[in-house]
Amino acid sequence: xxxxKSSSIVVRLRMAFLMPFAAFILxxxxxxxxxxxxxxxxDIVSQLTYENEILAQALEARITNTQSSVNSIIINxxxxxxxxxxxxxxxxEIDAGMRKLIYQCMVNTFITFYNTDQVIxxxxxxxxxxxxxxxxxxxxxxxxxxxxxxxxxxxxxxxKWLRKVSSSKIAGEGSYFAKRYVDIATGKQLGYVILxxxxxxxxxxxxxxxxxxxxxxSYGRLIESSNVQAIxxxxxxxxxxxxxxxxxxxxKQLEGMESNHRQQINQLKxxxxxxxxxxTDMSSAMEDLNHSIIRILLATLIVLIMMYxxxxxxxxxxxxxxxxxxxxxQNAQEQLPExxxxxxxxxxxxxxxxxxNEMANRNGQLIHMLLExxxxxxxxxxxxxxxxxxxxxxxNTLDTIYCLVLMGRMEEGSRMTxxxxxxxxxxxxxxxxxxxxxxxxxxxxxxxxxxxIRYRDIxxxxxxxxxxVENIKIPKLTLQPLVxxxxxxGIKPLGRKGHLTVHISQKERTLQIRVMDDGxxxxxxxxxxxxxxxxxxxxxxxxxxxxxxxxxxxxxRCTVKLERCEQGTTMLxxxxx
Numbered sequence: 001x002x003x004x005k006s007s008s009i010v011v012r013l014r015m016a017f018l019m020p021f022a023a024f025i026l027x028x029x030x031x032x033x034x035x036x037x038x039x040x041x042x043d044i045v046s047q048l049t050y051e052n053e054i055l056a057q058a059l060e061a062r063i064t065n066t067q068s069s070v071n072s073i074i075i076n077x078x079x080x081x082x083x084x085x086x087x088x089x090x091x092x093e094i095d096a097g098m099r100k101l102i103y104q105c106m107v108n109t110f111i112t113f114y115n116t117d118q119v120i121x122x123x124x125x126x127x128x129x130x131x132x133x134x135x136x137x138x139x140x141x142x143x144x145x146x147x148x149x150x151x152x153x154x155x156x157x158x159x160k161w162l163r164k165v166s167s168s169k170i171a172g173e174g175s176y177f178a179k180r181y182v183d184i185a186t187g188k189q190l191g192y193v194i195l196x197x198x199x200x201x202x203x204x205x206x207x208x209x210x211x212x213x214x215x216x217x218s219y220g221r222l223i224e225s226s227n228v229q230a231i232x233x234x235x236x237x238x239x240x241x242x243x244x245x246x247x248x249x250x251x252k253q254l255e256g257m258e259s260n261h262r263q264q265i266n267q268l269k270x271x272x273x274x275x276x277x278x279x280t281d282m283s284s285a286m287e288d289l290n291h292s293i294i295r296i297l298l299a300t301l302i303v304l305i306m307m308y309x310x311x312x313x314x315x316x317x318x319x320x321x322x323x324x325x326x327x328x329x330q331n332a333q334e335q336l337p338e339x340x341x342x343x344x345x346x347x348x349x350x351x352x353x354x355x356x357n358e359m360a361n362r363n364g365q366l367i368h369m370l371l372e373x374x375x376x377x378x379x380x381x382x383x384x385x386x387x388x389x390x391x392x393x394x395x396n397t398l399d400t401i402y403c404l405v406l407m408g409r410m411e412e413g414s415r416m417t418x419x420x421x422x423x424x425x426x427x428x429x430x431x432x433x434x435x436x437x438x439x440x441x442x443x444x445x446x447x448x449x450x451x452x453i454r455y456r457d458i459x460x461x462x463x464x465x466x467x468x469v470e471n472i473k474i475p476k477l478t479l480q481p482l483v484x485x486x487x488x489x490g491i492k493p494l495g496r497k498g499h500l501t502v503h504i505s506q507k508e509r510t511l512q513i514r515v516m517d518d519g520x521x522x523x524x525x526x527x528x529x530x531x532x533x534x535x536x537x538x539x540x541x542x543x544x545x546x547x548x549x550x551x552x553x554x555x556x557r558c559t560v561k562l563e564r565c566e567q568g569t570t571m572l573x574x575x576x577x
Contacts, residue, residue, distance in 0.1 A: 004331075007282040012514075017308075017311055018308060021304075021307075021308075021311075022304070025304055027298065029297065029300055031297075033104025033293055033296070033297070036293065036296070037052065037289060037293060040289050040292070041261075041289070043263075044282070044285050044289075045259075045264055048211075048264055048278065048280055049266055051411070052266045052268060052276065052278045052345070053268065055203045055204075055213070055276070055278075056268040056270045056276050057270075058203050059200075059201070059203060059204070059215065059270055059271070059274075059276065060270040060271045060274075062197065062200040062201075063200065063270070063271040063274065064271055066175075066177045066195055066197050066200055067159060067177060067179075068078045069119075069195055070159060070179045070193050070195050071179075072192055073105065073119060073121070073193050073195070073294060074179065074181055075184075076105040077105055077121070077181065077190075077193075078183065078184045078185075080102070080104070080105050081102065081105075088485075089507060098219060102121075102129055112132070113459045117174070117197060118130070118195070118196040119193070119194070119195055120146075120193070120194040120195075120196070121181065121191060121192075121193050121194075121197075122143040122146045122147055122150070122191050122192050122194070123143070123181075123190060123191035124147070124189060124190060124191050126141050126143040126144045126147065127141055127143060128142070128143035128146060129398070136304055138225045145167045146165070146167040146192075146194075147191070147192065149165060149166060149167050150178055150180075150192045150194075153178070153240075153251075155178040155179065155180060155192060155217075156179075156180055157179070157180050157182065158179070159177055159178065159180075160177070160178055160179070160219075161176065161177050161178075161181035161200075161217055161221075161223050162176040162177070162178055163174065163175065163176070163223070163224075163234075164176070164235075165178075165194070174196050174197065175196070175197045175200045175201050175223075175224070176194055176196050176197075177194070177195050177197070178192055178193070178194045178195075179192065179193050180192055181193050181343070188403055199223070201215065201223070202223040204224040204225065204226055205226050208280075210280055210281040210282075210283070210284050210285070210421060211278060211279065211280045211281070212225070212226050212278075212279045212280075213225060213226045213227075213229045213276070213277070213278050213279075214226075214230065214250065214251075214254060214277040214278075215275075215276055215277075216226065216247065216251055216273055216274065216275045216276075216277070216281075216283055217274055218271075218273040218274055220244070220248060220251055221243065221244065221247045222243075222246065222247040222250055222251070223233050225250075228561065230246075230250050231296075233246050233250075234246050251275075254267075254277045254279070255267075257279065257300070258522070261282060261286065262281070262282055262283065263277075263279060263280060263281055263282055264278055264279075264280040264282055265277070265278070266278040266280075266281075339550060345537070351385070373552065381460075394420075394424075396454070397416065397450055397454070398418050398420075400454050401413045401416050401417055401420075402452065404416065404453075412453060415453070415487075416450060416453050419446050419449050419453075420450060421449050422446050423443065423446045423447060423450065426439070426442070426443045426446070427443065427476075427477075432476065433475060433476055434473045434474070434475060434476065435473065435474070435476045436470065436471060436472070436473055437465070437469055437470055437471070437472045437474055437504065438465075438470040438471070440467055440474055440476065440477075440479050440480075441463060441470075441479065441502075441504070443479075443480060444463070444479040444480050444483055444502065445463055447480050447483065447484070448461050448463075448483060448500070451487060455487075455491075455492070457497060458491060458492065458494070458496070458497055458498065459487065459491050459497060459498050459499070459500060460497070460500070461499070461501065461502070462498055462499075462500075462501050462502070463501075463504075464502065464503045464504070465502075465504045466504065466505045466506060468506060469504055469505065469506050471512060472511060474511075474575070475549055475550065475553050476545075478513075478546060478573075479502065479513070480575075481513070481543065481545070482513075482515040482543070482546065482571055483500065483502065483515060485515075485543050486500055486515050486516075486517040486519070486569070486571070487500065487517075489519075489520075489522060490517040490518075490520060490521065490522070490568060490569055491518075491519040492519075493515055493519065493520045494518075494519045498509065498517060498518050498519050498568075499517070499518050500515075500516070500517050501514075501515075501516045501517075502514070502515055502516075503516065506577075509576060509577055510574050510575065510576050510577070511574070511575040511576075511577050512572065512573070512574055513572070513573040513575075514570055514572050514573075515570070515571045516565070516568065516569070516570045516571075517568045517569055517570070518567045518568035519568050519569065520568075521565070521567070521568050521569045522562065522569045527562040547560050550573065550575075554575055554576075557575060557576040558573070558574070558575045558576070559574045560572070560573050561574075
């Protein structure tokens with residue numbers, strides 16, 4: 001027979017732990033991963049929103065500052081220089097007093113608005129004034145080209161932001177804010193004030209490759225952007241209409257965008273209806289986030305594997321005694337089980353091993369008892385075989401027959417011979433351990449008939465058997481030894497004629513066999529002494545052997561009792577059937 005693997009329970013325990021634990025860990029990781037991803041996305045969006053708000057605040061401050069600078073210059077000029085005096089000049093030939101007043105006005109602007117890079121004032125008469133931080137003021141004529149460009153750009157009383165001014169009077173590109181210069185008293189145009197801010201929109205040109213920023217003014221014009229394509233399209237426009245068309249197309253495109261896992265759209269209003277659009281590609285952020293999640297999953301997986309290995313080791317330590325017990329029990333199939341020699345802990349497994357050792361000890365005792373019982377049965381069978389031959393009974397009977405023949409009592413001798421022949425034919429020819437109660441009674445009666453011929457003067461007998469018990473089977477040679485014991489130990493020592501009675505009946509489901517004599521009787525001590533004899537009686541099979549056979553055959557279902565009467569002895573055998 002093939003041995004089953006004792007480690008199957010270990011595998012089942014490991015799987016029983018691993019599957020729910022892994023499922024639990026996966027569920028927890030999934031929930032935590034989802035929460036972490038959601039929170040990380042919210043953090044990224046919040047960070048982008050915060051950065052855009054900071055940028056919007058900075059842009060609003062710079063735009064407002066620039067516009068305030070221009071307004072301040074116009075106010076100062078109106079307060080400092082009467083328009084009537086300025087119109088008298090056709091070129092740079094302005095008296096020293098006027099130059100001083102203009103210079104002071106410009107210096108006050110630079111002091112008040114320190115972020116200003118350059119101020120240009122062009123009057124209607126073509127006179128142009130330049131001022132910056134690095135050069136002294138200068139005034140020159142020939143500003144008609146600049147005046148014409150301001151008119152073409154549509155610069156009005158509200159002011160307008162320009163990306164570049166193509167007039168030869170102004171060199172370089174940058175961010176320009178131009179506004180019509182009017183007389184406050186009369187409302188007439190006196191010229192234009194142009195302020196240059198080289199870095200006012202520096203924050204728009206983000207160094208982040210994943211983010212594009214678009215800035216539109218209150219007229220919907222695209223002022224600045226970090227998108228090179230959008231700025232190129234705007235700069236390539238020849239007319240104000242083309243510029244407006246390009247700006248509207250980009251603005252509508254941005255307004256139609258929605259935030260999702262691929263991109264984040266932020267839209268902010270600044271500086272009196274200016275609009276700031278921020279478009280962030282989330283691929284890089286999502287890639288970093290996914291890498292973080294993967295690292296977390298790997299770390300969790302490593303922890304899970306370590307915990308699994310630890311649990312497996314604990315399970316192996318717990319299962320090791322069970323495996324040892326299983327292997328020991330497998331080996332016990334081929335031989336007598338022996339107690340398991342190992343350190344037993346005070347737990348369920350220890351109790352199991354203790355109970356197995358107790359069972360092994362009991363099994364050993366039972367097997368020993370069975371072996372002894374088997375030996376006893378063999379001894380009893382041998383004794384039974386010897387008793388069946390009964391040499392003393394045979395010799396004595398033959399001697400009696402011989403004497404009867406010599407005395408001429410041929411009929412009695414012949415009858416005794418026939419009884420002896422029938423007796424041994426019944427005892428020896430059947431070859432069975434169990435016989436019908438009726439056959440056992442017949443055999444016993446033949447024995448008593450033989451003894452009656454021998455001891456006619458000292459005994460007589462009667463046998464009483466209920467009809468309903470004749471077909472019950474009992475061990476062979478159960479009655480005859482009891483009768484023999486009653487004759488030799490009860491009646492013969494009496495000194496007078498005695499009487500023997502055999503009564504067999506059934507009470508409920510108990511077979512009762514009584515052998516009664518009116519002889520000398522037997523005390524309880526004598527009975528116990530007889531029961532403890534280890535050898536066969538010289539005159540017969542022996543009471544002890546009969547009792548041992550009955551106990552072997554019937555176990556606890558048979559009892560043998562001695563009933564002491566006023567005269568004689570009654571031997572009672574009760575068998576539950």
